[in-house]
Amino acid sequence: MTIAVLLKQVPDTTSKISVSGGRVDESAVSKWSMSPYDEYALESALQLKESGGGDVVAITCGPARAAKMLTDAAAVGADSLLHVLVEDLNALDSTQVQAILAAAVSHCSAQVVFCGKQAADTNAGSTGPGVAHLMGASCVTMVSEVASEGDSFTAMRASSGGDQRVAVSAPCLFAFDKGTTELRRPNVRGIMMAKKKVAETLGASDLGVDTSASSVSVDSHSPPPEKPPGQRFEGVDSVAVVVSKLRDEANVI
Amino acid sequence: MDVTVIAESSENGLHPVTAQLVGAAVAIGGAPTVLCAGGWGVEDAVSISGVAKVISVVGDCFGSFDGGAWAEALSSASGGDVIIAAATPAGREIAATIAAIRGIPIVQDVTGLAPGISVTRPIYSGKAIESSTVGTPCAITVRANAFDAAGEDGSAEVSTVNQSADVAVAVREAIAKASERLDVAEADIIISGGRGMGDPANFSHLEEIADIIGAAVGASRAAVDTWDEIPHGMQVGQTGKTVTPSLYIAVGISGAIQHLAGMRTSKYIVAINKDPDAPIFGVADYGIVATWEDALPALKAELGKL
Ligand SMILES: Cc1cc2nc3c(=O)[nH]c(=O)nc-3n(C[C@H](O)[C@H](O)[C@H](O)COP(=O)(O)OP(=O)(O)OC[C@H]3O[C@@H](n4cnc5c(N)ncnc54)[C@H](O)[C@@H]3O)c2cc1C
Ligand SMILES: Nc1ncnc2c1ncn2[C@@H]1O[C@H](COP(=O)(O)O)[C@@H](O)[C@H]1O
Numbered sequence: 001m002t003i004a005v006l007l008k009q010v011p012d013t014t015s016k017i018s019v020s021g022g023r024v025d026e027s028a029v030s031k032w033s034m035s036p037y038d039e040y041a042l043e044s045a046l047q048l049k050e051s052g053g054g055d056v057v058a059i060t061c062g063p064a065r066a067a068k069m070l071t072d073a074a075a076v077g078a079d080s081l082l083h084v085l086v087e088d089l090n091a092l093d094s095t096q097v098q099a100i101l102a103a104a105v106s107h108c109s110a111q112v113v114f115c116g117k118q119a120a121d122t123n124a125g126s127t128g129p130g131v132a133h134l135m136g137a138s139c140v141t142m143v144s145e146v147a148s149e150g151d152s153f154t155a156m157r158a159s160s161g162g163d164q165r166v167a168v169s170a171p172c173l174f175a176f177d178k179g180t181t182e183l184r185r186p187n188v189r190g191i192m193m194a195k196k197k198v199a200e201t202l203g204a205s206d207l208g209v210d211t212s213a214s215s216v217s218v219d220s221h222s223p224p225p226e227k228p229p230g231q232r233f234e235g236v237d238s239v240a241v242v243v244s245k246l247r248d249e250a251n252v253i
Numbered sequence: 254m255d256v257t258v259i260a261e262s263s264e265n266g267l268h269p270v271t272a273q274l275v276g277a278a279v280a281i282g283g284a285p286t287v288l289c290a291g292g293w294g295v296e297d298a299v300s301i302s303g304v305a306k307v308i309s310v311v312g313d314c315f316g317s318f319d320g321g322a323w324a325e326a327l328s329s330a331s332g333g334d335v336i337i338a339a340a341t342p343a344g345r346e347i348a349a350t351i352a353a354i355r356g357i358p359i360v361q362d363v364t365g366l367a368p369g370i371s372v373t374r375p376i377y378s379g380k381a382i383e384s385s386t387v388g389t390p391c392a393i394t395v396r397a398n399a400f401d402a403a404g405e406d407g408s409a410e411v412s413t414v415n416q417s418a419d420v421a422v423a424v425r426e427a428i429a430k431a432s433e434r435l436d437v438a439e440a441d442i443i444i445s446g447g448r449g450m451g452d453p454a455n456f457s458h459l460e461e462i463a464d465i466i467g468a469a470v471g472a473s474r475a476a477v478d479t480w481d482e483i484p485h486g487m488q489v490g491q492t493g494k495t496v497t498p499s500l501y502i503a504v505g506i507s508g509a510i511q512h513l514a515g516m517r518t519s520k521y522i523v524a525i526n527k528d529p530d531a532p533i534f535g536v537a538d539y540g541i542v543a544t545w546e547d548a549l550p551a552l553k554a555e556l557g558k559l
Contacts, residue, residue, distance in 0.1 A: 017377045239541060
């Protein structure tokens with residue numbers, strides 16, 4: 001069994017995002033990391049491999065800098081790496097990203113895909129369901145845990161009514177929420193081995209995906225609107241004042 | 254402009270965000286058709302102002318949630334240049350799958366819409382705002398509380414279509430919620446506690462206040478990670494839930510950037526923290542520098558008087 005894990009490199013959650021000339025200035029991002037939910041997808045894929053066998057292929061679509069993230073994935077145990085080189089992801093719309101990733105999954109002959117429930121840059125949550133549809137796979141989102149029995153899988157997912165254990169069979173895709181799993185850290189041996197691992201690198205056109213005609217065009221980026229400075233109060237006596245303001249000024253209670 | 258709104262509804266009826274979805278549809282010049290999955294919420298959907306018609310989509314697949322199957326059933330019932338759903342986990346999945354079925358783009362979590370179609374949405378967890386132009390047909394999900402709700406004087410006609418799809422996700426076990434408390438993702442008022450609460454037992458003070466004002470209780474990641482009693486479902490932030498309630502009360506929460514990512518677009522923010530330099534005060538509309546031990550009993554008493 002091959003498990004494909006979709007990993008996106010994003011600005012680290014601690015990085016400042018600055019805008020210049022109407023665009024987010026990527027060159028000013030201090031640190032690039034694996035998108036947080038993708039880390040849980042990778043960890044769960046590695047655990048599934050350890051319990052049920054198979055191999056884990058880490059797939060990313062992104063610019064050259066994303067190679068570092070694939071090496072990080074190899075350092076914790078990803079068996080093979082596929083990098084679809086696309087210099088400007090912002091120029092692609094959701095259908096194009098999904099077409100590339102679905103083609104990449106099929107290129108790796110994977111029937112099982114793990115990804116994040118949403119990426120930390122787009123905050124969208126479109127890719128998992130979209131890729132699942134293109135693969136003809138069942139899709140489970142908000143997943144915290146996956147176990148396998150042969151070709152069938154059970155997953156824990158969160159829903160508004162509480163958690164549910166659900167069953168699906170391959171082909172299937174799981175989009176991960178945070179879960180309670182502890183993330184592994186690479187050890188020295190892992191880091192050394194990862195340095196020797198070479199990623200397969202392809203272009204979108206090698207996968208037969210046309211990246212020219214995006215139907216979403218970004219007009220501009222801007223910093224978030226400044227909030228007017230709030231009102232500050234000291235001490236317990238101010239609680240009554242704030243409550244009356246919430247009622248009369250803000251009208252929220 | 255032919256706009257289809259996918260109602261946010263469940264066995265419990267129509268979720269109020271649906272009227273905001275209609276408000277968003279009207280903002281791009283549409284009198285929308287509202288689809289009610291499983292027939293839920295039809296009675297309330299017909300009275301939303303501006304709705305052209307309501308379609309009750311009924312079929313076996315709506316017995317349990319399989320976003321792929323729901324999307325297939327709803328997609329065949331929807332027409333349209335634009336499909337609008339709520340940016341909830343289910344809404345996002347259904348809309349993304351319909352978009353994939355139709356081969357059209359999707360823009361999620363939109364906070365502004367104008368004819369054209371121009372969309373604005375927060376990216377990087379609200380650290381920047383993106384404005385883009387999207388061709389039709391397209392799918393859009395809309396963030397709660399970003400659009401004014403349409404009124405309630407509509408009287409749309411209802412039709413019912415039988416439309417099911419193969420269900421591939423089988424529910425084996427439903428694990429009862431740890432508590433019957435309101436979920437932060439659903440609530441219009443949230444009171445959250447952080448590590449500053451000192452002990453998970455002290456969250457009972459937050460619960461008492463929540464009960465008075467009909468709020469959900471949330472938590473910071475430090476609270477969730479430190480204390481087993483505080484489940485992950487309560488976590489607000491970058492790796493928890495993104496919330497946009499009318500009122501967010503942060504108690505004993507420092508205001509780390511990853512926490513702010515999940516709540517900074519709340520309409521009003523109150524912070525209670527003993528440290529006057531806590532970053533949470535930077536986003537608070539009303540900041541109270543006090544310990545929770547002092548402030549919460551006073552807050553409870555004041556809210557009780559309302
Ligand atoms: C990748 C990543 C993702 C993350 N995702 C999230 C996320 O989704 N959500 C999230 O919340 N965090 C997240 N974090 C963690 C975040 O960085 C902070 O560590 C966390 O938010 C801190 O929680 P806290 O404010 O409760 O605790 P602390 O930072 O310890 O703050 C406690 C606060 O309580 C105050 N206090 C103490 N005693 C009292 C008292 N008696 N009365 C009143 N105030 C008191 C203190 O002054 C202090 O400000 C993430 C981190 C990373 C690296
Ligand atoms: N360019 C990409 N390369 C690899 N994986 C991606 C990419 N974009 C999205 N994904 C995966 O899809 C998930 C959801 O992304 P999004 O739909 O952008 O919120 C991410 O958490 C990743 O697992």
